Amino acid sequence: MKVVICGAGQVGYGIAEKLASEQNDVSVIDSSPNLINAIRDTLDVRGFVGHGSHPDTLALAGADQADMIIAVTLYDEVNMVACQVAHSLFNVPTKVARVRAQSYLRTHWQDLFSRDHMPIDVIISPEVEVGEMVLRRLSLPGAVETARFCDDHVVVVGIMCEEDCPVVDTPLRQLTELFPDLSAVVVGVQRENRLFVPKSADALLVGDLVYVVARRDHVRRALAIFGHEEPEANRVVIAGGGNIGQYVAENLEKRQSRAKIKIIEFSRDRALSIADRLKRTVILHGSALDQQILREADIQDADTMVALTNDDEVNILSCVMAKKLGCRRNLSLLNNTSYPAFAHALGIDAYINPRAVTISKILQHVRRGRIRAVHSLQNGAAEVIEAEALETSPLVGRPLSEVDLPPGIRIGAVYRGDTVITPDGSTQIQAKDRVVMFAMAERVRDVEQMFRVSLEFF
Missing domain, CATH: 3.40.50.720 (NAD(P)-binding Rossmann-like Domain)
Structure with missing residues (x-):
């Protein structure tokens, strides 16, 4: 191309x-x-x-x-x-x-x-894309990363395995036996800077970042199984009242009637401007690095600190300070691609990379074949791809146990009609099914080939 x-x-x-x-x-x-x-x-x-x-x-x-x-x-x-x-x-x-x-x-x-x-x-529109990503993270605070597919019926979440994670050291095949009615599949694991597709005999370790594909109504249960039962954030402090901060506050006001929102904005003119546009949000003029301002924002009672300024260092430090002052969780915007690797060690619970969000949106239009959505992971090391199966696809008409999928690819969900199917060896993909799959970067071309219209089709 x-x-x-x-x-x-x-x-x-x-x-x-x-x-x-x-x-x-x-x-x-x-x-x-x-x-x-x-x-x-x-x-x-x-x-x-x-x-x-x-x-x-x-x-x-x-x-x-x-x-x-x-x-x-x-x-x-x-x-x-x-x-x-x-x-x-x-x-x-x-x-x-x-x-x-x-x-x-x-x-x-x-x-x-x-x-x-x-x-x-x-x-x-980066502001809208990133703003929506922030809102999804606030609704699922236990997730480090989220993406939605199949008209929002399928959700991909990144979950950190902490010390108190109940399923650590449990082989993945055993998870299926323990929770047979859970519509969720572990498709990828990030361990010590290495991302891979796990086998059924693999067990999860403390410190792993696990990527799970789940039916939307099973996401909270999947998070709970991994030890994350944090309630949805209702008390939110936002550092930075720019376009993204304003978008998040406006939509929290519309979508959560009980939400208590406060914005800390450094520019006096901008603070006055957003104060005129927002109805229930309290605007504080000052620096998010000022402990006095953070206390004025009642940071010790907040569920989540969301740092959305244009300065990565301000975002990181304000999140760390907020946590020290008693805030339960934090979420930081990080533009520098080298920072996410250190985010967890610095005390950042979750982060969003605006560049990665924008690139993911563009990639779905670059990919060949019937690709409907793409979400890039770990600076492009892997992708979660939603694709529509054609009659000529090698996946169609055979049980998945008989399909020779290349290593580095894992199918997480099949969306047929209005139903989400959790795949197993007996599942047969049909033409027009929408398939959500995890693919390592070097396997993306293989996925494109699986969902391309072949000449024989005509």
Whole structure:
């Protein structure tokens, strides 16, 4: 696949890195010579210095041959114009744009991005995506990571095995015997910086991060089995009243009538602005690193501290301070990809990487075959993929015990009609089933092949 990426910042770099590692033909455009030099030096991509919305720059980058353009510069308008130019002058089939300003995304303007006006196939709004991820974490506080598939009927959760985890040292096959009616499958384990697909004889150890695919109504029970019975957060303190902080507070006000929310915002002007927009949220002007301000926010009585500032160090330190002052849990936004490896050791209960959220959203449109959703794990070391089975798929029509799945792939759930099926050896996948599977990065191509339309189909 030939892809043109406009923007060589964190997200653009991350997408280029992922696509280049899969032997795609990638061109990256950015107005910063330093960013382009860095991306040329480290990745197997072509770099072009220039404006991503200028026709001559797009032509140099090979837009006339491109299968897709992904516009993720810092400016919404540049991203939108780049897609328009790619469509009008170069007839690029798939156009993806990152659009931050919520004004463009209002439902009554939704016709703006139609083919007749501004032809953008996929709109990515990082603030909304990350905000929704925060809200899901608050509703399932025992989970380190969450993602939803199959119209929200299937949930993937990352669960940390603590010292008091009841199922430590228990072989996975025994878990199935102990909880036969639990609709959940362990699909991946992160142990000492190594991510792998466990075998049925493997046992979990203290310190493992376990990825579980579960039916939505069985998620809380799965968390409880792993020793996490934390109730949903009702008292929330948010550090940072930017777009994400405001989005989270607005939606908590709408969705949880009993929620008590407080925001700590460093900018006085921004504090006044969000105070006018939020109805039940208390706004405190000050630094989230000021213990006096944290005490004013009643941090000692809070269920969760959510740190959503633009500064990773402020997020980490405010979460650690909040925990020391009596807050039960914390959740931090971490942009730096090297920080998550140390998060748990520093006292961070859960974290969200905005870049990973955005990249996951884009990957589902890059993947070949009938891929409906993708969630990237551990900086791209593995993916959870939802795909639709076709009649020609090698998975269809045979018991799973007879299907020769490559190592590094594990099926977690099958969604048929409105029913979630927990797979076992006797399960037979049918055409049009939606399959949720965990795949190590080197096996993603195998998954794509399983769900591609073959020529014989026609």
